[in-house]
Every structure is written in structure tokens, then in C-alpha cells.
Amino acid sequence: MKKVFFIGKFNKLFEEISDYLANFFNVQVCVDNLYMMQSLLKLSQPDLFVISMIGIGEDRSKILNELKYNYSNVPLISLEAPSDSMSEDELTDIKQYRTITMPVDNEKLVEIVCELLSIKYDADNKVVSEERYERKCILAIDDNAFQLRMLNELLKDKYDIQLATSAMKALTLIGKRVPDIIILDYEMPICDGKMTLQMIRAIEEAKDVPVIFLTGVRDTEHIKAVIDLHPAGYLLKPANGNMIIEEIEKHLK
DSSP states (O other), X not given: OOEEEEEEOOSHHHHHHHHHHTTTSEEEEEESOHHHHHHHHTTOOOXXXXXXXXXXXXXXXXXXHHHHHHOTTSOEEEEEOTTOOOHHHHTTTSSSEXXXXXXXXXXXXXXXXXXXXXXXXXXXXXXXXXXXXXXOXXXXXXXXXXXXXXXXXXHTTTSEEEEESSHHHHHHHHHHOOOSEEEEOSXXXXXXXXXXXHXXXXXXXXXXXXXXXXXXXXXXXXXXXHHTTOOSEEXXXXXXXXXXXXXXXXXXX
């Protein structure tokens, strides 16, 4: 049974949600206290976090930083009040996350948990299966956080998305899971797209992964430098979402 770690302020709503999730998952509840959370996580790492932002205490930013820096590969669901719009930016470094405005139907919440865990949910019979969906993995590399958020929103419903703001972070993610497609910016500090692609192709397991450049570079000299690296595709920003998906699907086939 998948492990769900539920963080928030203990109240009637928190209890109702946790009790419902417990019908399908192994739920560990935790008060919104950083020290308590760290202590419980030493015992076992969950498969997914759920954090209720409603009425959360002064440890909010500390808790989010703990999740970003030490558990960024664990999917997270953020439950928010209608007036709360901060956590979208706060959760950028989490590999997979979903923000939900309350109130939310508990059955819909179970569906979202299963979607993020890539497991099956039979809504008619209300049964969760541990059988996994096979979702392709897309790695997006761009130093622009807004661009990464856009790609994440565009692709997360169909693919497992990995986000990297630098070449070094991208190489770390590739070491954990080799993606099926890489979307790469050209103009980045320290290591530009050309250098990043060269480092990726030096990795035996990733040397044949199709790389699609998504960049604002339009001058002939830089375009020729990129084309000489034989990428799978070259799209100019701002690229239409359908165009990006079509390019991905073409190379996945």
C-alpha cells in the first residue's frame, strides 16, 4: 500500500480528509511543525506528500523548504484556500506537484493522488490498484523558472516531468532516471545549451535520448552551432503548446 504523508493543522476538515485517504493508502498524519515532520520522516520516506495550507502555522516556509531541498522527487499535493496563491511559486523545485483550491471532493483527491503516483484507480468500484501506468519521462532544462512552470503545466497530465534550471541539476536527474525526451534551452549561464548537450551525450545511457531545443536564439551563427549538434528538433520561443506536444509525440513514436 502506498504511503501518504499528510501535513497540516489538526481540525475537522483535516481529520475527514485523512480518514478518507486512509481507505486507500497508508496515511501518516503530522501537525504543521518542522521538527515533528523531520522526526517522522526519519522513520520512513513516503510515496507522496499532502500538505494543507489552510491555517498552517509559522513553520510554513520552513516546511516547504525542507520538502524542496530534501524530498524534491516525492510528488506533493498542496490544498489551498481560495485566497492563497503563493504556493505555486513556492513549490517550483518539486518534481511533481499539484495545487488544489478547497473545498475538494475526497474522491477527486484520491484520483489525483493515483495520477501523481502513476497507479490505477477504479472510480466506479472505488478500488486503488498498485499496477502502474507506463508514462514517458520528459526532462526540461531552462534557467527561466516561468518557462519551466509553463512546460510543467502543459505536459504533466500526460508525462512524468523532470525540471532542471541548470546543466548540473539536469545531470543529477538523468543519473536517477534517464528521460525519454529532453527539452533544452540554449541561452543559459555557466553551461549553455551546446555544452549541456555535449555533457548529456557523454553519458552512455543518455547519449541517444532525443533532444529538442526550445530557445529564443534566432541568429544564424548560433542556429548553425546548434544544428551541427544534430538535435531531434529546434523550436523558437514562444512556441505554441500544440507544436511542442506534436514534436514530443513525433520523437516518442
